[in-house]
Amino acid sequence: MEFTEPVVLVLTSLADGPKHGYALAKDIESFAGAKLGPGTLYGALSRLEDRGWIEALPADDRRRPYRITASGAQCLARHLETAQRVATTGLSRLELRPTP
Amino acid sequence: MTGRMNAPLGRQTRAARSADGNPPNALRSVGSVPPPAPSRPRPWPAVLLVAYPPDWRARYGDELESLVSDLRGGGRKSLPMAFDLFFGAVSAWVTTGRGALMTERSKDTLIGVLWNWVAFAAIAAWFGHDLGIYPTAISAQQVAVLHPAVPDAYNVLQAAGSIGVVATAVAALAFGFDAVRYAARTGQRRLFVLMGMPVLVAAVWLGGLQLLPAGRSAGSLWLAVGWLLLGVAGIAVATQAVVTVVRSAEFGARTWRIGGVAAAAVTAAMVVATGATIVWGIVERLNEAHPGDASGWLIVSAVMAVTTARAIIALLRVRNAPAPAEDPAIA
Numbered sequence: 001m002e003f004t005e006p007v008v009l010v011l012t013s014l015a016d017g018p019k020h021g022y023a024l025a026k027d028i029e030s031f032a033g034a035k036l037g038p039g040t041l042y043g044a045l046s047r048l049e050d051r052g053w054i055e056a057l058p059a060d061d062r063r064r065p066y067r068i069t070a071s072g073a074q075c076l077a078r079h080l081e082t083a084q085r086v087a088t089t090g091l092s093r094l095e096l097r098p099t100p
Numbered sequence: 101m102t103g104r105m106n107a108p109l110g111r112q113t114r115a116a117r118s119a120d121g122n123p124p125n126a127l128r129s130v131g132s133v134p135p136p137a138p139s140r141p142r143p144w145p146a147v148l149l150v151a152y153p154p155d156w157r158a159r160y161g162d163e164l165e166s167l168v169s170d171l172r173g174g175g176r177k178s179l180p181m182a183f184d185l186f187f188g189a190v191s192a193w194v195t196t197g198r199g200a201l202m203t204e205r206s207k208d209t210l211i212g213v214l215w216n217w218v219a220f221a222a223i224a225a226w227f228g229h230d231l232g233i234y235p236t237a238i239s240a241q242q243v244a245v246l247h248p249a250v251p252d253a254y255n256v257l258q259a260a261g262s263i264g265v266v267a268t269a270v271a272a273l274a275f276g277f278d279a280v281r282y283a284a285r286t287g288q289r290r291l292f293v294l295m296g297m298p299v300l301v302a303a304v305w306l307g308g309l310q311l312l313p314a315g316r317s318a319g320s321l322w323l324a325v326g327w328l329l330l331g332v333a334g335i336a337v338a339t340q341a342v343v344t345v346v347r348s349a350e351f352g353a354r355t356w357r358i359g360g361v362a363a364a365a366v367t368a369a370m371v372v373a374t375g376a377t378i379v380w381g382i383v384e385r386l387n388e389a390h391p392g393d394a395s396g397w398l399i400v401s402a403v404m405a406v407t408t409a410r411a412i413i414a415l416l417r418v419r420n421a422p423a424p425a426e427d428p429a430i431a
Contacts (some may be wrong), residue, residue, distance in 0.1 A: 021170070022171065026174075036182060038184060039191075042164045043191050062165070063170075
């Protein structure tokens with residue numbers, strides 16, 4: 001599965017506990033500054049659920065919380081480690097670059 | 101890897117324990133619980149939920165509508181949400197197994213829509229050309245004053261036609277790309293020839309059109325009619341070439357889904373264009389003191405209606421087809 005930005009944001013948000021759609025949107029806005037639209041958010045949720053990386057919990061009224069599964073957490077961890085390596089390399093190379 | 105996994109899995113366990121229907125404590129600081137508003141009206145972007153695939157909507161529709169309502173109540177603007185929902189619906193049709201309209205087993209449906217769309221477009225183009233009203237701007241202004249229904253209908257037809265052409269072009273690119281890869285992989289050169297047929301036919305016919313003698317002599321008229329009939333035959337040959345490619349090559353699940361969306365868009369455009377043509381003809385006749393011969397409009401409207409109905413039936417057939425197996429490559 002492709003790690004699109006919404007997928008990473010949703011998995012990261014769910015990494016510290018189950019959330020429903022609105023809680024996800026607000027959490028992602030707070031830690032990433034990204035305002036995910038409802039269609040984008042539920043597109044990511046449906047793909048992640050199809051893949052088995054998140055699972056739905058019993059609905060509270062019409063708001064259904066989702067939680068990350070073990071395989072979802074594993075894939076997120078792997079992806080973030082790669083991203084961290086890339087970020088570290090990029091930042092260190094930028095520091096080495098002579099100032100124009 | 102096990103060590104790396106401890107932290108997220110530990111958090112996950114905590115998360116599962118806090119799954120009581122309310123967000124965990126950490127979320128309260130970011131305002132994750134929407135303000136209670138039992139009488140809040142349904143925001144208008146929520147109507148776009150009908151654009152989602154039915155089974156997708158059955159699974160997520162209520163939650164998504166609730167989220168739209170909560171976000172609107174939290175101050176999110178309607179228009180960006182509407183665009184986001186629209187593109188989310190398109191994405192649901194194209195990229196998820198839930199929205200699959202077309203599969204390998206649905207070639208006949210796509211081919212049925214294609215044939216009807218080609219016939220529809222050919223008759224509509226001929227009628228538009230035969231009217232002799234457009235596309236000059238001056239005549240458009242004159243007609244707009246004398247017969248307001250004509251430019252209205254023309255604009256609707258142009259918009260519907262553009263949607264149909266764009267959808268066809270997108271599908272042609274997707275299928276063409278897969279067909280080229282398949283032909284290269286299997287060494288089937290005849291597929292390349294077949295794929296070039298529509299371009300060749302169009303080039304020959306349009307090139308020949310430039311060479312036709314002008315004038316209204318009997319010979320010129322017969323030549324023009326003959327060339328027109330040759331054009332119809334060329335359209336049929338080119339379409340059959342495309343159909344042969346679709347039947348012979350192998351296409352990915354994503355390509356079939358793009359074909360499904362394109363077929364739905366084309367059929368919707370046909371419905372709108374047929375409606376516009378019928379309404380335009382009726383209004384035109386009601387406004388004219390001496391409306392004259394209506395046979396052309398009646399024939400064109402009938403062909404448009406029949407081809408549109410056949411395209412709709414083809415689409416409905418595929419919707420009732422057995423669900424496709426999930427493609428693990430598409431996530």
